[in-house]
Amino acid sequence: MKKRQFTCAITFLVTPGMYQEIKRASDDLEVGVSDFLRQAVEDKLRQKFLESTSSAKNQESSKKEMEGAAGGPL
Numbered sequence: 001m002k003k004r005q006f007t008c009a010i011t012f013l014v015t016p017g018m019y020q021e022i023k024r025a026s027d028d029l030e031v032g033v034s035d036f037l038r039q040a041v042e043d044k045l046r047q048k049f050l051e052s053t054s055s056a057k058n059q060e061s062s063k064k065e066m067e068g069a070a071g072g073p074l
Contacts, residue, residue, distance in 0.1 A: 006038075
């Protein structure tokens with residue numbers, strides 16, 4: 001038996017206009033609405049992860065710069 005890949009359902013409401021845009025975009029890409037939305041969520045989560053990783057690196061870099069300018073840890 002094939003193992004199910006997607007097992008957690010998420011339900012949310014959109015306006016008729018949003019639905020039509022999503023449907024049009026998924027039709028243009030020749031994918032189902034669910035696949036289209038899964039990809040959109042995955043893209044947003046990846047973007048959020050990259051932003052948080054970048055922010056953490058920037059904070060660490062700023063802290064090191066301040067320690068160096070002050071002659072040591074604050």
